[in-house]
Amino acid sequence: MKLAVIAHDGKKAEMVSFLNKHYNFLHQANIDIIATGTTGTHAQNAGLKVRRVLSGPKGGDAQIAAQVAEGQIQAVFFFRDPLDKHPHEPDINMLMRICDVHNVPLATNPATAEMVLRGLTQASDSKK
Numbered sequence: 001m002k003l004a005v006i007a008h009d010g011k012k013a014e015m016v017s018f019l020n021k022h023y024n025f026l027h028q029a030n031i032d033i034i035a036t037g038t039t040g041t042h043a044q045n046a047g048l049k050v051r052r053v054l055s056g057p058k059g060g061d062a063q064i065a066a067q068v069a070e071g072q073i074q075a076v077f078f079f080r081d082p083l084d085k086h087p088h089e090p091d092i093n094m095l096m097r098i099c100d101v102h103n104v105p106l107a108t109n110p111a112t113a114e115m116v117l118r119g120l121t122q123a124s125d126s127k128k
């Protein structure tokens with residue numbers, strides 16, 4: 001299963017604590033994680049094996065959206081900062097739209113992320 005993790009600067013601390021909390025699940029061999037550049041560095045520092053794409057403002061959101069469109073990503077954890085401006089707002093909206101087009105779970109805040117992760121955990125447990 002491949003998961004994408006992305007966080008705006010104002011939400012990176014929350015993303016790191018989410019990743020730490022779910023380290024055991026996310027660290028499993030059958031989980032691949034892809035992340036935008038800076039978020040990916042934080043995730044790597046948390047001990048996770050992560051493939052980093054470009055930073056969000058440089059096209060990283062668009063790279064992840066392309067993989068969602070190709071059916072390669074099963075869920076996106078995108079902690080957006082609604083209180084900040086982003087020069088790449090069109091890419092952000094595009095990623096969210098692509099998730100909706102392809103019916104891929106998209107968690108844009110930690111509360112939703114907990115629920116999505118619970119669902120993924122149950123789905124993976126039921127396969128064992």
Ligand SMILES: O=C(CO)COP(=O)(O)O
Binds near residue numbers: 035036055056061092
């Ligand atoms: O800007 C982002 C998402 O829109 C995140 O990019 P970084 O992970 O490189 O900070």
